[in-house]
Amino acid sequence: MHVTFLGTSGAIPTTERNTSAVMLRREGQRFLLDAGEGTQRQMMRFGAGFDVSHVLVTHLHGDHVLGLPGLCQTWDFNERDAALAIHAPRGTRRSIEDLIGATGTDPSFPVRINEVGDGDVAVDGAGYEVRAFETDHRARSVGYALVEDERKGRFDRERAEELGVPVGPKFSRLHGGEPVELADGRTIRPEQVVGPPRPGRRVVYTGDTRPTAATVEAAEDADLLIHDATFGEDHADRAGPTGHSTARQAAEVGNRAGAKRLALTHVSSRYPVADPLAEQAAAVFDGDCFVPDDGHELDVPYPDADE
Numbered sequence: 443m444h445v446t447f448l449g450t451s452g453a454i455p456t457t458e459r460n461t462s463a464v465m466l467r468r469e470g471q472r473f474l475l476d477a478g479e480g481t482q483r484q485m486m487r488f489g490a491g492f493d494v495s496h497v498l499v500t501h502l503h504g505d506h507v508l509g510l511p512g513l514c515q516t517w518d519f520n521e522r523d524a525a526l527a528i529h530a531p532r533g534t535r536r537s538i539e540d541l542i543g544a545t546g547t548d549p550s551f552p553v554r555i556n557e558v559g560d561g562d563v564a565v566d567g568a569g570y571e572v573r574a575f576e577t578d579h580r581a582r583s584v585g586y587a588l589v590e591d592e593r594k595g596r597f598d599r600e601r602a603e604e605l606g607v608p609v610g611p612k613f614s615r616l617h618g619g620e621p622v623e624l625a626d627g628r629t630i631r632p633e634q635v636v637g638p639p640r641p642g643r644r645v646v647y648t649g650d651t652r653p654t655a656a657t658v659e660a661a662e663d664a665d666l667l668i669h670d671a672t673f674g675e676d677h678a679d680r681a682g683p684t685g686h687s688t689a690r691q692a693a694e695v696g697n698r699a700g701a702k703r704l705a706l707t708h709v710s711s712r713y714p715v716a717d718p719l720a721e722q723a724a725a726v727f728d729g730d731c732f733v734p735d736d737g738h739e740l741d742v743p744y745p746d747a748d749e
């Protein structure tokens with residue numbers, strides 16, 4: 443699983459930070475989280491690829507969606523024929539349709555708009571789900587959590603051989619959860635040679651939001667939490683009224699959730715240097731905390747990768 447931060451600015455872009463967009467790649471499939479103005483150029487600039495199957499929109503403020511018309515037009519010019527799914531908060535379908543049609547043309551490829559609310563499964567994939575959760579902004583809004591299924595436990599080949607299981611198909615059957623009978627009549631059960639199930643990965647993206655209990659629940663034990671951190675403590679009084687979080691509040695949410703890594707995004711243009719935000723969050727957050735620049739890339743390993 444790989445993440446590319448395409449746009450990390452707040453509502454107003456800067457020369458260093460574009461408006462909101464994150465590319466998430468999993469097993470060759472690309473998910474675009476929000477699409478602020480200029481997103482397609484950022485995709486080109488950072489080599490994120492254009493083969494997007496799902497766009498996950500958190501809310502309809504311009505800094506999160508104004509890149510959609512240009513993207514759809516470019517896909518149309520490039521003769522895309524694969525269907526595109528756009529997931530967005532309930533009650534926003536008509537606005538999304540109007541936005542895409544603002545250029546006066548309809549895409550030649552199928553576009554499906556899927557309205558989602560708290561607890562809905564936006565994408566039901568093979569081995570994973572993308573779930574929507576409630577956020578608290580000044581518009582209809584949701585966040586998204588990509589949650590992988592549990593994986594099979596580790597197969598203990600050495601133990602299997604000690605028990606007399608011959609190398610070959612019986613190994614696969616045991617690892618698949620099926621007991622096998624040996625030549626001497628003994629039955630070997632999967633739990634004798636297969637460890638406990640191993641967790642999959644969890645990546646959570648809030649979009650714009652005040653701190654919420656729903657985010658804490660969605661981000662429980664998350665491998666990566668990407669959270670609104672528009673303001674530092676110097677402008678903390680603006681966070682609540684404008685529907686945003688401070689870096690410190692984002693860190694507190696991350697701690698409550700037990701998240702392993704915290705990425706602070708939607709940085710206000712008031713902060714040409716984001717070091718104070720990172721420092722304020724790091725003073726609170728127990729894990730790895732950072733403010734990504736546009737173009738920042740990272741891999742999300744399995745929780746047991748070091749075992």
